Amino acid sequence: MKNTKLIVKTKSKSYPIYFGKNILEQMDKLMKKNIPGVKKICIISDNKLSKILLNKLVRKLKKYDLKIYKLSASEKNKSLKVANKIIEQLLKYNFNRTDCIISLGGGVVGDLSAFISNLTKRGLKFVNIPTTLLSQVDASIGGKTGINTNQGKNLIGTYYQPDFVLSDVAILKSLPQREMIAGYGEILKHSLILDKLFFLWLSKKGKKIIYERNDRLLVEAIIKSCKIKSKIVAKDEKEKNLRMILNFGHTFAHGFEKAKNFSKKLNHGEAVLLGMMIASELSYQKKLLTLHELFLIKNHYIKFNLPRKINKIFKQNEVNKIITYMKKDKKNINEKINLILLKKIGKTTKPKTISLKAKEIKKFLNSYYS
Ligand SMILES: NC(=O)c1ccc[n+]([C@@H]2O[C@H](COP(=O)([O-])OP(=O)(O)OC[C@H]3O[C@@H](n4cnc5c(N)ncnc54)[C@H](O)[C@@H]3O)[C@@H](O)[C@H]2O)c1
Numbered sequence: 001m002k003n004t005k006l007i008v009k010t011k012s013k014s015y016p017i018y019f020g021k022n023i024l025e026q027m028d029k030l031m032k033k034n035i036p037g038v039k040k041i042c043i044i045s046d047n048k049l050s051k052i053l054l055n056k057l058v059r060k061l062k063k064y065d066l067k068i069y070k071l072s073a074s075e076k077n078k079s080l081k082v083a084n085k086i087i088e089q090l091l092k093y094n095f096n097r098t099d100c101i102i103s104l105g106g107g108v109v110g111d112l113s114a115f116i117s118n119l120t121k122r123g124l125k126f127v128n129i130p131t132t133l134l135s136q137v138d139a140s141i142g143g144k145t146g147i148n149t150n151q152g153k154n155l156i157g158t159y160y161q162p163d164f165v166l167s168d169v170a171i172l173k174s175l176p177q178r179e180m181i182a183g184y185g186e187i188l189k190h191s192l193i194l195d196k197l198f199f200l201w202l203s204k205k206g207k208k209i210i211y212e213r214n215d216r217l218l219v220e221a222i223i224k225s226c227k228i229k230s231k232i233v234a235k236d237e238k239e240k241n242l243r244m245i246l247n248f249g250h251t252f253a254h255g256f257e258k259a260k261n262f263s264k265k266l267n268h269g270e271a272v273l274l275g276m277m278i279a280s281e282l283s284y285q286k287k288l289l290t291l292h293e294l295f296l297i298k299n300h301y302i303k304f305n306l307p308r309k310i311n312k313i314f315k316q317n318e319v320n321k322i323i324t325y326m327k328k329d330k331k332n333i334n335e336k337i338n339l340i341l342l343k344k345i346g347k348t349t350k351p352k353t354i355s356l357k358a359k360e361i362k363k364f365l366n367s368y369y370s
Contacts, residue, residue, distance in 0.1 A: 006019070009234045010161055015161055017166075020168065024171070030164060031100075034163050040064065040094075041061055041101070044069045044102070047071055074108065075148055079147060087116055090116070097121050101117045101125070101126050106130065112146075129166045134179070137186050137222050140165045143160050152254065152329075159238055180211075186225070195228060198228070202221070206303065253275035274310060283343070322365065323358050
């Protein structure tokens with residue numbers, strides 16, 4: 001399979017994403033090419049990954065002064081407490097701005113590592129090796145770092161672009177099926193918000209991508225998805241306006257995740273899939289989306305067995321909790337809840353144009369239980 005490179009251009013920095021199969025083998029060369037001055041490296045790794053994978057990376061980096069920090073990829077660890085602990089270690093080992101942090105993990109490890117890289121000595125070098133489908137198509141692009149608090153998800157964060165990203169589909173082989181579905185949710189989102197042809201292509205190839213993990217189609221879907229996200233991020237790095245369309249389904253999703261207290265019962269990608277289905281149904285109710293297009297989306301969910309029914313995941317008495325957390329979303333600018341809805345497949349409403357009263361959203365969610 002041919003390796004491919006995509007350059008993500010933002011106002012603050014341009015950087016490459018490398019795609020392919022078994023490209024972790026090229027890590028030493030890519031380090032030298034992109035960040036030649038690095039001496040010390042701290043690998044922050046998900047402790048659930050196979051030793052073989054970590055050892056492979058360590059072998060490729062044997063010329064560097066290496067530290068390894070392993071942690072469990074739980075939302076609870078995306079915290080200031082854990083960030084502070086790692087920063088203290090980096091300072092103790094005298095990491096400076098020419099030294100580097102490598103994230104080896106999914107979105108949890110990536111968001112935390114990027115945050116730490118940004119804050120330590122006002123910016124260390126940062127390389128992301130996303131190991132989940134979700135992080136390959138979403139979390140590793142665009143430079144958002146994120147920390148959770150007791151008040152909600154990702155409420156603390158900065159923007160910090162990496163020096164490069166290495167996206168290797170071979171790493172996805174060990175990923176549980178549930179996580180493949182979760183990652184597919186963000187691929188589907190990119191098609192729904194900006195590219196109907198991509199949506200139609202996914203409708204044909206979805207099974208081979210999600211369930212058969214066909215390498216060639218998987219790489220194709222990942223690249224297409226990254227191109228869509230990077231195009232948006234290039235125009236609006238700091239989410240002043242256009243980038244908000246990437247939040248399609250996410251305002252609901254954040255409410256869902258927090259209402260389940262970030263438990264494994266509902267992961268981020270599943271919450272996003274559920275949120276997008278509800279946002280599509282709300283788009284139809286608001287007479288923005290046609291019934292035909294709503295059917296196309298619903299059929300896609302049914303065909304690929306994607307989570308779509310809120311009443312199967314939440315009891316009705318949890319709706320209030322969901323609404324409480326949706327009200328805390330950082331994109332809200334007044335008491336109302338801001339949403340991105342669909343006008344058609346491939347086109348969303350303009351950011352900041354749809355804001356609904358909590359009461360109205362509550363009524364809509366409650367309608368799933370009657
Ligand atoms: N920064 C952004 O722009 C952005 C975008 C989307 C999501 N996020 C964040 O990303 C996080 C979700 O990311 P995620 O879905 O990658 O979750 P994750 O990092 O929690 O990983 C999901 C699960 O897969 C396991 N795992 C990871 N790689 C594996 C592999 N190769 N083989 C086997 N198991 C593996 C992990 O241990 C974990 O149990 C959330 O915190 C979300 O807020 C950030």
